[in-house]
Amino acid sequence: MATLTRQVEGKIYHTRFDDLDGWTLPLHPEYCAEPMCIWDELNRPEPWGTLSYGDRASDVYYSSPYALKFHVQSTYYATTNLPSGRFIHLLRDITIPAGLTSVRMQVRHRWYHHISSPMTIARKITLGNQTFLNQQPTDAEDTWAFVNSTVSTSPGSQSLVVGIESYNTVLYHYANYNNYWFDELVIARGTTIAVSGLSAGYKAKLYDPSDALIAQATESGGTASIDVSSKAYPITARIKITDGSDVVQYTSALYDDLFGGDQFLYATSGSVLTASTNHYIIYRTGASGSPTSATITFTLKDSEGTPRAGKTVEFSTTHGSLSASSGVTDGNGEVSVTLTANAKGLAVVKATYEETGVPRAYQTIEVSVHHDVDSPDPDGDYEVWAQGLRLYDLLVVNIQESGTTCVATVETSDIEHTVESGYDYAIYRKGALIFTGRIEVITKRIDPEEVTKFEGRNFLQTLMWIPIAAASYSAQSLKTMIESIILTYVDPLKQVSQGTISPHLDNITATVEDTDTTAFDLLQRIAGLGGAFLFVNKDREVNIV
């Protein structure tokens, strides 16, 4: 499991002008110079200019439902020209975060004139003493323009001013009016979206809602900086993390609020639990066989493989009892618990570790509790022992071995000794072991008479359940790879052990990489490279010859 957490917000300020909360319309004479002002000092409309908020006309707003609109028109009462330097401004304070000497600003803007010549009025936006926009009506009319540039600033409170201003004398013409709109005003930290915590070769990618790639970057020093300088903020996208082979490792939910300057931290599972036992088969307490307990060790590490010490791990089991319900990891990240049981059964022992803010880690391991040691009669015929108890009234015993797989089917009318899925079973002939496996299918036939039929594969099935997230062997002998896989992934479970590995596999060198596979698939693949054959014998040994 992996997580992606936004640690720094790229957004400093963003408005779609769907409301004017926080904005003020200064009435002070230094901002509200006559005659171009909405209100005079007596709160009367001035002859020139109005600010209209909430324009719903479908042809003028960029982001629904509103755009900020300035409307300039001489009224019935105005019969004089408008001098240069007259303006209407909206004003608010913006806090620039510490450490920033520049910000990325964006806005959509637009203009329209009704009759006569365009008024000599410019659209203006300033931040502090820096001008971001000063656009005279020389750009395309009645079309949204997008302005996107970096503006110098300094940390602390800065005035953000949006408005229009006459840059020359505006001539009086009855019924002439000009409109000016602003929308999607953005102040962001920068022009990149950074994702840190990436492994070598990893990439961070942005995908739009239709899953089309819109930008990407490869990590450098663990951080990928995706260039979004040409994008309009906020960006609606998913972030995907891929490895060096472009295999997707993580996909975020769809963000609708990505801004340049966003900083994300990618983290794989906070912790990983692995498990090992000293015995897969134990005997119930009081049995003649030994051992009668298994010590199970769970190891807690972080995603980088560093042991995590002093952490509390919780234990549970489906059968028998444990020496403790929880334990604290030592300096190697290890914590052990002992399993014992008074009756036969299959114990699935689970460990869990929880930590705030990261995915919960868990691991299971299986220990088989046998009633007692099998004691087949050397003079007997076929005998079937399940979990250390002999089954009587056998109707059918069938063993089919072909290639890698070996399946044994048993039918019995023994209703006293019940069997369950997951039980070990062994088949003997004349006292000699000829099959060992685990029950996978149980059929209870009720009509016309009660018969239990069960079947299972030999312990090869164990290899099919062992996950391997990633394996990479570069220019190594096949035998070395096989031994490494068995030692690392198979041996800790003690269900099977290493048997014979053909010596010729030591003379063949290869490079093998795989992800999201199983021990069986990987071992079979490597065996195939050497023309060898994988099987598990009745003594629960993995042989590749």
Place this chain on the structure above:
Amino acid sequence: MISFEEGVNCFTQQHTVDRRDMGNTVVLKGGQDAAGDNLVAVVHDEEAAGKYGSRIKVISESQWITQVLCELRALQLLQNYKEPEERITIEATSEEIVSVGEEVSYTSTTLDIDGVFQVVSVTYDYSEDTDLVIVELSSRTADLADFLVSIMRNLERR
């Protein structure tokens, strides 16, 4: 939905629990997305792992070409494979007509089962001496995606 209740309108002939094809961790290797990235979705069911032991199931279905579809399909597979498959063969005594693929409810107090199953086969056996309807039920439900995958695999084999 048709209901079968043991002793009321059916008799149970046999009951099978099959753990061979289980997966409480499903790794779905999908196709490539629009950018050419290989998609993989990994989903877990911790409760099932704690009950039966960890079982991984790796499946390749290249038709899933977005991460969202890949994850949805992986969750669907997890739902279907996290528990052992239960198969039940019943002799229906009612005159209900059931079809393969149909979902029916089945209740048995002796087997302690009360759930929804999919009909996998129906046998009508009528002669001078017999008039039987044998219905096989399964807890694994095949949906449209499963049928499409099956068709695609058969096409690939040809």
